[in-house]
Amino acid sequence: MNVVPIALLFTVVAGHSAPAAETDYRHSRESTAAAETAGVEYVNVAQLPDEWRTHAERTAYEETGRYDETVALCRKLADFSPYAKYMSFGTSGEGRELPLLVLSKDRRFEPDVRGRPAQALVRAADSSMQDSTLDSRAELMLTAGERAAGPLSSKPRVLLQCCIHAGECEGKDASLALARDILVAGVHANLLNGLDLLIIPIFNVDGHERFGPYNRLNQNGPREMGWRTTAVNLNLNRDYMKADAVEMQAWLGLWKAWAPDLLLDSHATDGSDCQYDVFYTASIGPGLDPGISGWTQKIYLPELLAGLAAGGQLAIDYCFPRDQRDLTKGFAGWSGFAPRLSHCYAALCNRPSILVETHSLKPYRQRVQTTYDMMRHTLECVNRHGGELRDAVSAADARAVETRGGEIDGTVPLRWRTSEESQPIVYKALEQRFRPSEVTGGEVVVYGKKPVDVETVMCNQVCVDQSVTPPAAYLIPPQWSEVIRRLNLHGLEYFRLAEKRALPVRIYEFQNVKFATRPHEGRFSPKYEVRARDEMREFAAGTVVVPMNQPRAKIAAHLLEPQAPDSFVAWGFFNAIFEQKEYAEAYIMEPLAQRMLDEDAALRQEFANRLKDADFAGNAGARLNFFYRRSRYWDAAMNVYPVGLLLDASLLSGLR
Structure with missing residues (x-):
């Protein structure tokens, strides 16, 4: 059966016109001519055999393919084209390979970095799976200078990540079709002229194989799909910082080794019904590198949105109605910026990133087409502006080294919120009404098919809610080995104290x-x-010193500042410090408490005030513990952060 590539398979999609067929044929002829000059033979667009079609295409988008089928197609593409290589970047909890398809016209299929061979990077990824006592600068990680230098290739690398939520499979089918169109049909083959492309068709491979028809209630097809979480019920798109999942640990190794310049993460959204094909959120705003935000805001997003509009596709910044009953009250942009999420993590690594959320109630065919076009327009933009992208990334890394990841005022933002500042928009809604519900006892919204344009406002300006001034370095005692192992996973640079040292630190x-x-x-x-206090503290030999003059300083601050929502403390890595381990017998403590009352008038008044609380007054144990906590026998380490903050940068060089 003769077929055409995905861009030509879509004729009319729910009222939206597909990109003109002649446009894709024109690209195909140009790309094929260039390929023939290079000695590469492509399959004629009109003669693509059925074996090259995705499972979704073969079933008219009623179904999506399984894991084995996906890997087989990736391998087939790599076998067919000299410009592709299939590999695995890790193993899932249930033992499946994590698939990676690399496309490179220069056949750069290894993540070589200037001054460091690929084997060393692979060893670094392997070593990060264990606690290592090695100096991370010398053995595991790239130096700041090497990171600033970047990969040997002058081409930027783009990472397309799909199926992190394995029920949302648009990205898988779109990326496979795009790779097929580039490598086999020659459609858009010129996209490899200016970049190298990494494709993860399925990230959450175990969740993908929890296949069934009842995994996504709020989604319009395909007939069956995967599950949101991994085999151990972890949401990978909440795991980028704590990195509990073996899949995420493998991904961090890939991210560290390949150092992509841009990340696109593909999803399908839930939420209210509307006319839009896709929602998105990109890495811009305060606390992110201004050069990266500038490239995204001034170059990438305008070109991406213009490309979608030219194809008749409607896109809007990810947002939610403030009042579902009255849309004129406005929409709030998504304020959930936190590095536990893919696009936020990439942004704090000084890389442009975009979260793509196709509208889950649109037909699956339409969602795949929209995702395909988002990917294609992204690659087109990077081809046109790859040099500017690489310059922005290199400058951002260098700026982080110089400023400890801070803003102009020297602070690192840890939390954000959406401001009340608004701008007028016309929101493309659908007619809606509310009917009483016997089930809920309230009312439920019912959407119609008629488009309704609503004049309203959008509040999507993000502002900083909390920030800190980063120290010169963080000092982590060596016994906190699980925390140190996570530093390795994230590619953070550190060294160890050769001998015991007493240092002035903030605690x-x-x-x-x-x-x-x-x-x-x-x-x-x-x-x-x-509460912070400054003191002299003794640190043992082997203590890990994390200097903040490094490219991933923002990641370090978000992991090691307890106020950050994705810090090690917030995720429970230090829970043991909150446990009381020693106790006092009442017959021993009571006489001591009486002496303390007799000798300390201020304590006597404090105790009298506490007795005004009836629960406290009636709890003999709590009353005794009041005095125990104020005695010299109390555990001074309880509720105290074991990590020290070295504020004096002049001391840092003497610690190496």
């Missing part, structure tokens, strides 16, 4: 510590308040 003490009653992402996270 955090936690107050009003409370724990959630249910786990979140497999962990019990504490809530707390933080």
